[in-house]
Amino acid sequence: MKVSGIDATYYTVKDLDKGTKFYTGLLGSEPTFHQASFVSEWTFGGGETFGLYQTTAENMTPGGSAMFAVADVAQAVKDAQAMGAKMHENGDVTDTPVCHMAFGEDPEGNQFILHKRKQ
Numbered sequence: 001m002k003v004s005g006i007d008a009t010y011y012t013v014k015d016l017d018k019g020t021k022f023y024t025g026l027l028g029s030e031p032t033f034h035q036a037s038f039v040s041e042w043t044f045g046g047g048e049t050f051g052l053y054q055t056t057a058e059n060m061t062p063g064g065s066a067m068f069a070v071a072d073v074a075q076a077v078k079d080a081q082a083m084g085a086k087m088h089e090n091g092d093v094t095d096t097p098v099c100h101m102a103f104g105e106d107p108e109g110n111q112f113i114l115h116k117r118k119q
Contacts, residue, residue: 001070001079007115008041008049008067016040016054023052033098067115073100076114080104085112 013019020040024030027050031040041051049067070076077091088103101115 001076003068005069007069010051011064012055019052065111067113077102
């Protein structure tokens with residue numbers, strides 16, 4: 001696996017509307033992408049993205065994660081598992097309107113996302 005960059009950084013939130021309002025003010029702009037009850041994203045001039053991801057997990061603790069850009073998410077999942085990563089949802093790749101991604105944790109429990117934009 002070779003990571004070509006960081007596509008985005010995200011914070012998990014329980015209340016997406018509250019978080020979106022706060023970061024809209026802090027960042028001085030409206031989200032460039034918003035899907036109710038799921039995600040808000042702000043993409044900047046250089047292509048970097050900051051986002052909020054709403055989770056319904058009862059044991060959620062506030063935190064962040066990085067989206068690592070990879071050429072092939074399914075292969076990157078296999079490579080990460082071979083290195084000791086714990087992949088969520090059995091390593092299934094999530095297909096969204098804008099990307100493919102898989103969620104995982106490093107051996108210390110830090111969360112990361114293996115990510116490929118569709119564009």
